[in-house]
Amino acid sequence: MRRAVLPVSLLLLAASVTANAQAKPEDIIRYRKSAYTVLLWNWMPMNAMVRDRIPFDTAEFARRAERVAAISPQLLEGFPEGSGSGAPTEAKPEIWTDFADFTTLMKDLERESAALATIAKGGDEAKMREQFAKVGGTCKACHDKYKAE
Amino acid sequence: MRRAVLPVSLLLLAASVTANAQAKPEDIIRYRKSAYTVLLWNWMPMNAMVRDRIPFDTAEFARRAERVAAISPQLLEGFPEGSGSGAPTEAKPEIWTDFADFTTLMKDLERESAALATIAKGGDEAKMREQFAKVGGTCKACHDKYKAE
Numbered sequence: 001m002r003r004a005v006l007p008v009s010l011l012l013l014a015a016s017v018t019a020n021a022q023a024k025p026e027d028i029i030r031y032r033k034s035a036y037t038v039l040l041w042n043w044m045p046m047n048a049m050v051r052d053r054i055p056f057d058t059a060e061f062a063r064r065a066e067r068v069a070a071i072s073p074q075l076l077e078g079f080p081e082g083s084g085s086g087a088p089t090e091a092k093p094e095i096w097t098d099f100a101d102f103t104t105l106m107k108d109l110e111r112e113s114a115a116l117a118t119i120a121k122g123g124d125e126a127k128m129r130e131q132f133a134k135v136g137g138t139c140k141a142c143h144d145k146y147k148a149e
Numbered sequence: 150m151r152r153a154v155l156p157v158s159l160l161l162l163a164a165s166v167t168a169n170a171q172a173k174p175e176d177i178i179r180y181r182k183s184a185y186t187v188l189l190w191n192w193m194p195m196n197a198m199v200r201d202r203i204p205f206d207t208a209e210f211a212r213r214a215e216r217v218a219a220i221s222p223q224l225l226e227g228f229p230e231g232s233g234s235g236a237p238t239e240a241k242p243e244i245w246t247d248f249a250d251f252t253t254l255m256k257d258l259e260r261e262s263a264a265l266a267t268i269a270k271g272g273d274e275a276k277m278r279e280q281f282a283k284v285g286g287t288c289k290a291c292h293d294k295y296k297a298e
Contacts, residue, residue: 034182034187034190038223041180042223067219067223
């Protein structure tokens with residue numbers, strides 16, 4: 001049902017908020033950077049534990065792992081077609097020419113970070129360290145190919 | 150166990166990543182803005198449904214509600230003592246003078262957004278709309294007091 005009485009400006013506003021896929025490139029880029037910032041914020045305390053910079057706190061580790069697992073599946077929607085420019089971004093154009101491969105790497109992160117959250121609930125420090133490295137590997141695999149320096 | 154052989158610069162770096170509470174104010178501010186950006190990104194499609202700008206999709210609504218419920222409890226740690234300046238921020242100084250009240254309002258958001266996620270799983274559109282308004286009320290209550298224009 002169309003709302004013919006709405007002025008054009010309001011219709012445009014409505015369109016911009018209807019689906020995030022229709023958001024402006026700069027808003028999409030801000031979104032995806034934000035999602036990575038939230039991921040990294042939770043990643044760092046785990047990293048400090050794994051590197052023995054702070055005492056290993058299994059409960060805190062599990063809390064952070066849960067948050068990384070929650071944000072990881074939210075990254076991919078930050079890369080719709082057409083969001084390769086419009087604001088400063090480290091996303092390489094290859095993301096959109098090799099999108100199937102990019103998606104596979106993102107799914108690797110989702111799967112391994114979900115596994116980390118599950119393992120962390122068990123509280124076995126050795127297993128948490130091992131799986132943390134695996135998740136880190138999925139980060140690196142994607143950055144090496146698709147993130148500019 | 151201290152690592153006395155590490156140079157001071159490395160020790161400082163280690164300290165900065167040990168606990169996020171020790172992060173620099175500008176990093177903390179970037180984190181909290183990012184968390185709000187992620188929240189809003191997921192809020193907007195629900196808002197468009199509730200305002201009848203797009204068709205009401207209960208599954209998509211539930212997915213977004215789940216994400217808002219996941220990020221909401223992550224906001225408060227973006228406001229440690231000493232993070233009131235250091236980068237542009239809309240956070241009013243009253244946050245830190247009335248921190249107990251600010252915390253209460255944050256907990257209201259956590260509770261109501263968790264309820265929204267639960268209700269949304271049930272798929273009752275009327276109840277989802279009602280609870281969405283309740284969550285929106287908790288946003289507004291906090292913004293009115295603690296967010297600068």
